[in-house]
Amino acid sequence: MVATLAEKIIARAAGRQSVRPGEIVTAKIDLAMIHDSGGPRRVEPILKDLGVGLFDAGKVVLISDHFVPGDTDEGARILELTRQWAKERKVAFHDGEGICHVVLPEKVHLRPGMFVVGGDSHSPTGGAFGCYMFGVGATEMAGVLATGEIWLKVPGTIRIEWQGRLGLGVTAKDIMLALCGRLGMDGGKYQAVEYAGEAISALSMQERMTLSNMAAELGAQAGLIGPDETTARWLEGVGSDPGDWSGLKSDPEAALLEHHVFDAAALEPQVAAPHSPANAAPVGDAPATPVDVAYIGACTGAKYDDLKRAASILRGRHTAAGTELMVAPSSRRDQDRATDEGIMKIFEDAGARILPNACGICAGYGADRLGENVTCISSTARNFKGRMGAASSNVWLASPYTVAASAVAGRIADPREFLRAGDGA
């Protein structure tokens, strides 16, 4: 029976030959990921109340990232509770090694075809590896940890195809901001988005992760990319066995809910004005807004590939007077690699302040959150009013290229002004 990739993974997890969109099924989960914010401190009281333990400690991964580095009393207390819980419950634990969505695949927890839930709204990131992965709240996660299963309404698939190749200075973040602008923040209809086409196949795994991650901003449940040689090579590179992924693709005849086709070559670098990712427009259409803070951080904006792009603009340049550049590499692994290659030195020479491998100010936690009336250009995924700090702060979203260019210019700037041919994606 023909099926989309989403339907194939869900059918297997639900113990069925096939499933149809709209059906409600109960699926067994292969893995549950939780973090310090929505994890132990929220789920343990519920597990206690239910009087049950974990369904399978070997299928639970805990990652501390939201309150790292514990620079407030509350953050330190939450981290301590998180560490204690990891010991007591004997789950895999990655402490201060980076942001959960980036660390999970790095640490060999994801294989194509898995059915995974995460206690964070950006959990669709796992879709880049051909996993059906989505985010849930803490109560639902407690239910998952207690039972090992979850209900879902089988989604229809929205295929988003990007034909051709991306131009110089244009990245996965620009694709996503443009999609948020064109389809809207409910364009995904809580269905499965599947990215495809020549431009997608040409992307690195970390760029694909940005696409899957921001399926959340499209309002989709999952954001999938069919595994290919790029996926397999990346997984082998971190010491993982990709398994047999050959059947993990949508059949060409499978019914789609929607099919969108876009021209990658025509896409320009984007910025999304405050306070919604859907306020996206080509950077050239944005007013030359002065920026107080340029932030290169988060799961969608400070992975190795992101750091490398930002550094290609910052090399030999310095941030403008009055503009502060903060860089929070997404994981320790990526920061180590960037250090070895001289990328971190470029940031330091450019005047950047380097923050720990964690969520940083993306979700408004910690000491560096934005103050009153601050204008920030950020490589993060979401710019809702007040999210990164004071309600009076204004956050523009852009690619790491565009954030770096804006840090140098002291205003929102087109990265192509700073890039030479050969520096491109």
Place this chain on the structure above:
Amino acid sequence: MSGRIFLFGDDIDTDQLAPGQYMKGGLAELAAHCLEAVRPDFPASVGPGDIVVAGRNFGMGSSREQAAEALKFLGVAAVVARSFAGIFYRNAINLGLPVIVAEGDLGAVRDGVEAVLDLDAGQLQPAGAAPIVLEPLPDNLKALLADGGLVPHLKKRFAAERGQDW
């Protein structure tokens, strides 16, 4: 159930429902700021039994379930919207807050009027206006809501399983 309608537009996000800066202060403090960014009088004027009616994509954004908890804390009996963000929708049901998609046009709904919400009949009846047809809730979600949310639902299930073991 019946109560007053509190009317909102499209794209009500989780930072409006549960503002990040009040997340530390506990549910009572958080609820006191629920939706104030779009309607400052909401936390003080909404009361038990009242119904929130909204446009598209209600609850978009974060997975933080305090967004639904805050509404429940303020006594909101149900949210009726053109569409919901997926995680918020799941969180609300899991916490025992009915969230129902309106199939019918909400254009004639007026803020502040009394309304009767009949989940079994799948209809919202605002005073002095035509009834609005609601999308039927799937059976599994009806069962969850009838038990008061996921935790009591699982307690019941585990108790039954233990019963069978004996």
